[in-house]
Amino acid sequence: MENQSEDILLVKTSETEYKYGFTTDVEQEYAEIGLSEDIVRFISAKKNEPEWMLEWRLKAYQQWLKMAEPDWAKLGFPKIDFQSIIYYAATKKKPKLNSLDEVDPEIRKTWDKLGISAMEQNKLGNVAMDFVMDSESVFTSFKEELNKKGIIFCSISEAIQEYGDLVKQYIGSVVPPRDNFYSALNSAVFSDGSFVYIPKGVRCPMELSTYFRINAENTGQFERTLIIADDDSYVSYLEGCTAPQRDENQLHAAVVELVAHDRAEIKYSTVQNWYPGDENGKGGVYNFVTKRGICQGYKSKISWTQVETGSAITWKYPSCILKGDYSIGEFYSVAVTNNYQQADTGTKMIHIGKNTRSRIVSKGISAGKSQNAYRGLVQIQPNADNSYNFSQCDSMLMGGDCGAHTFPYIEIKNQTGRVEHEASTSKIGEDQLFYCNQRGIGAEEAVHLIVNGFCKEVFKELPMEFAVEAQKLLEITLENSVG
Amino acid sequence: MLEVKNLHARIEEKEILKGLNIKVNKGEVHAIMGPNGTGKSTFASILAGKDGYEITEGEILFEGQEISEMDPAERAHLGMFLAFQYPVEIPGVSTTNFMKAAINEKRKAHGQPPIEAKAFLEMMKAKSKIVELNKEFLTRSINEGFSGGEKKRNEIFQMAMLEPKLCVLDETDSGLDIDALRIVANGVNSLRNSENAFLVITHYQRLLDYIVPDFVHIMYDGKIVKTGDKLLALELEKKGYDWVKSELAQD
Ligand SMILES: Nc1ncnc2c1ncn2[C@@H]1O[C@H](COP(=O)(O)OP(=O)(O)O)[C@@H](O)[C@H]1O
Ligand SMILES: [Mg+2]
Numbered sequence: 001m002e003n004q005s006e007d008i009l010l011v012k013t014s015e016t017e018y019k020y021g022f023t024t025d026v027e028q029e030y031a032e033i034g035l036s037e038d039i040v041r042f043i044s045a046k047k048n049e050p051e052w053m054l055e056w057r058l059k060a061y062q063q064w065l066k067m068a069e070p071d072w073a074k075l076g077f078p079k080i081d082f083q084s085i086i087y088y089a090a091t092k093k094k095p096k097l098n099s100l101d102e103v104d105p106e107i108r109k110t111w112d113k114l115g116i117s118a119m120e121q122n123k124l125g126n127v128a129m130d131f132v133m134d135s136e137s138v139f140t141s142f143k144e145e146l147n148k149k150g151i152i153f154c155s156i157s158e159a160i161q162e163y164g165d166l167v168k169q170y171i172g173s174v175v176p177p178r179d180n181f182y183s184a185l186n187s188a189v190f191s192d193g194s195f196v197y198i199p200k201g202v203r204c205p206m207e208l209s210t211y212f213r214i215n216a217e218n219t220g221q222f223e224r225t226l227i228i229a230d231d232d233s234y235v236s237y238l239e240g241c242t243a244p245q246r247d248e249n250q251l252h253a254a255v256v257e258l259v260a261h262d263r264a265e266i267k268y269s270t271v272q273n274w275y276p277g278d279e280n281g282k283g284g285v286y287n288f289v290t291k292r293g294i295c296q297g298y299k300s301k302i303s304w305t306q307v308e309t310g311s312a313i314t315w316k317y318p319s320c321i322l323k324g325d326y327s328i329g330e331f332y333s334v335a336v337t338n339n340y341q342q343a344d345t346g347t348k349m350i351h352i353g354k355n356t357r358s359r360i361v362s363k364g365i366s367a368g369k370s371q372n373a374y375r376g377l378v379q380i381q382p383n384a385d386n387s388y389n390f391s392q393c394d395s396m397l398m399g400g401d402c403g404a405h406t407f408p409y410i411e412i413k414n415q416t417g418r419v420e421h422e423a424s425t426s427k428i429g430e431d432q433l434f435y436c437n438q439r440g441i442g443a444e445e446a447v448h449l450i451v452n453g454f455c456k457e458v459f460k461e462l463p464m465e466f467a468v469e470a471q472k473l474l475e476i477t478l479e480n481s482v483g
Numbered sequence: 484m485l486e487v488k489n490l491h492a493r494i495e496e497k498e499i500l501k502g503l504n505i506k507v508n509k510g511e512v513h514a515i516m517g518p519n520g521t522g523k524s525t526f527a528s529i530l531a532g533k534d535g536y537e538i539t540e541g542e543i544l545f546e547g548q549e550i551s552e553m554d555p556a557e558r559a560h561l562g563m564f565l566a567f568q569y570p571v572e573i574p575g576v577s578t579t580n581f582m583k584a585a586i587n588e589k590r591k592a593h594g595q596p597p598i599e600a601k602a603f604l605e606m607m608k609a610k611s612k613i614v615e616l617n618k619e620f621l622t623r624s625i626n627e628g629f630s631g632g633e634k635k636r637n638e639i640f641q642m643a644m645l646e647p648k649l650c651v652l653d654e655t656d657s658g659l660d661i662d663a664l665r666i667v668a669n670g671v672n673s674l675r676n677s678e679n680a681f682l683v684i685t686h687y688q689r690l691l692d693y694i695v696p697d698f699v700h701i702m703y704d705g706k707i708v709k710t711g712d713k714l715l716a717l718e719l720e721k722k723g724y725d726w727v728k729s730e731l732a733q734d
Pocket of ligand 1: 494497519520
């Protein structure tokens with residue numbers, strides 16, 4: 001009766017509603033539709049940017065014009081009309097806020113729905129949150145406590161104003177505008193995002209967190225995040241995303257750059273649940289993100305952890321350039337796709353320094369008619385003596401209409417390099433389900449249990465509160481309408 | 484507690500159970516013995532409600548209720564437990580989490596709130612002693628990398644946690660050394676009471692030295708062909724299964 005329990009899984013996984021589908025009714029200020037040099041100038045002027053920033057954007061725009069959209073990822077979607085997107089939207093009132101009470105009530109409502117109300121913040125206690133609604137960062141908390149330690153945590157727009165030299169030094173140093181089509185686009189029109197600087201020898205005392213949300217209709221969201229950890233410092237950064245439910249597709253093309261100096265460590269965690277589209281594949285976010293970190297210094301470490309449950313299309317490869325000797329790169333990923341979602345995600349570990357190590361743990365779960373691909377590159381360059389990579393890519397299939405694909409690329413240019421790769425594809429076993437059922441655990445709960453177990457290695461890398469949220473999201477994504 | 488009447492069942496067009504009858508009252512321990520391939524595990528799976536079998540004739544009554552159409556979880560909630568011949572691995576799921584889910588699902592089915600953390604932990608501690616499992620063990624992924632003996636002890640531990648009415652043990656003794664056998668048997672004996680019942684499926688009489696049955700049934704070719712007390716097991720041990728076959732031939 002294999003078919004029967006597969007049917008249960010199919011029903012379970014196809015009738016999920018997006019929990020975050022609402023819009024916030026605040027006055028918005030938009031740029032004109034479409035993209036041109038004028039729009040780039042408009043955005044820069046709106047943000048009152050210095051000349052060098054405008055020049056940088058314009059150069060990126062010129063490069064973008066000459067580039068073509070990549071088509072090598074295992075994704076199928078209609079061509080995006082880049083002239084039908086609004087590249088800038090901001091709430092009209094420009095609040096400079098000192099406490100939660102001053103936040104626009106409509107925005108507060110959004111926060112409530114997102115589950116990040118003031119109470120929640122108190123509960124999370126140790127989380128400083130930078131909330132980005134469309135293009136404008138409207139609220140930053142815990143700033144003072146961080147200031148005392150010399151930690152800078154603010155919006156990238158503010159950083160451009162206040163810490164121009166730092167931004168100028170690092171922006172584009174890890175992901176140059178010309179890196180790819182979307183990074184060039186982002187560089188030209190990025191609206192806001194977060195900036196973090198941890199000074200030498202400082203251990204950031206709390207998790208830094210940004211909650212991104214696409215709100216305005218027809219707006220692309222182009223965040224730009226830059227995190228610099230100076231020598232002997234440590235920071236853990238959390239990024240969470242949701243978007244309102246809309247029929248048309250929304251574009252999201254972020255760039256995240258991380259720089260870790262000598263013995264510094266950056267831990268970057270993402271829980272992404274942008275709107276995935278409905279069960280017929282209508283609507284949903286196109287998520288084309290470039291995330292890259294450089295382990296610049298000796299014994300530095302960068303660790304990416306991501307839980308991807310949302311978006312109609314995800315195209316994302318958080319990567320590490322292991323330049324410093326003895327540096328370490330890690331990538332832990334859970335990607336869940338359902339209905340007509342498509343995910344093409346993975347990582348690149350570029351070993352340049354000697355004795356560098358990297359570890360990749362990727363867990364893909366496909367349900368419905370979705371397609372889920374892991375694409376990874378491990379490259380050991382000629383001077384990277386004694387470098388080592390371990391990769392593990394596991395896929396789990398639910399039902400017979402979905403697909404899992406693994407594309408591990410390995411380039412070893414140094415004899416002493418070692419690369420180990422393990423891969424598996426499984427279905428949730430009949431025997432496992434029966435074993436759970438016999439103990440009184442019903443079909444739905446059994447699937448949760450088995451799936452959570454499958455993802456455990458990744459979840460345990462997440463900060464506690466995030467892990468709980470990730471587990472819930474996974475269950476929502478694979479939810480049964482019954483029970 | 485359990486009454487099976489004239490049970491016929493098939494898997495993939497092949498008839499395995501051919502008119503099986505058994506009646507188990509509360510407080511009793513029944514042993515089912517029989518050669519390999521005779522349908523013992525099939526019977527256990529059908530009792531537990533595993534998919535893939537077709538019942539063509541007969542009845543399964545649990546506390547007077549026909550359960551043939553119930554799904555396995557419902558039967559578990561009624562108080563039925565199967566200790567598997569081959570316990571299943573679930574990577575990343577600890578025995579602790581597994582048991583918490585099982586207990587809470589059962590409580591939910593009975594309209595009770597989830598068990599409190601403290602009560603649960605105390606229960607875990609008490610029950611793990613019964614089969615001499617240490618704490619570290621309960622945090623490991625269930626059955627993953629467990630030795631044969633550890634798997635079987637874990638099954639009995641789960642049985643102790645869930646406090647079922649009817650416990651079916653499918654070849655719990657196979658592959659156990661004498662120490663593990665003793666631990667498992669002690670565990671089972673300590674759980675025996677006047678309100679529950681045991682159906683112990685085994686190939687060898689060895690286990691029955693430790694778990695002393697009230698009744699011994701010999702199963703052959705899909706049905707119970709002989710029933711007696713514990714002496715029947717000894718006789719079978721001495722004379723071998725060929726004795727049963729030849730006796731049948733004489734009838
Ligand atoms: N999935 C199956 N498909 C076909 N035949 C099966 C299947 N499972 C068990 N059988 C057959 O059913 C018979 C009884 O098996 P089983 O119940 O495991 O016996 P026992 O536990 O007494 O050794 C055997 O002949 C076996 O080959
Ligand atoms: Mg058997």
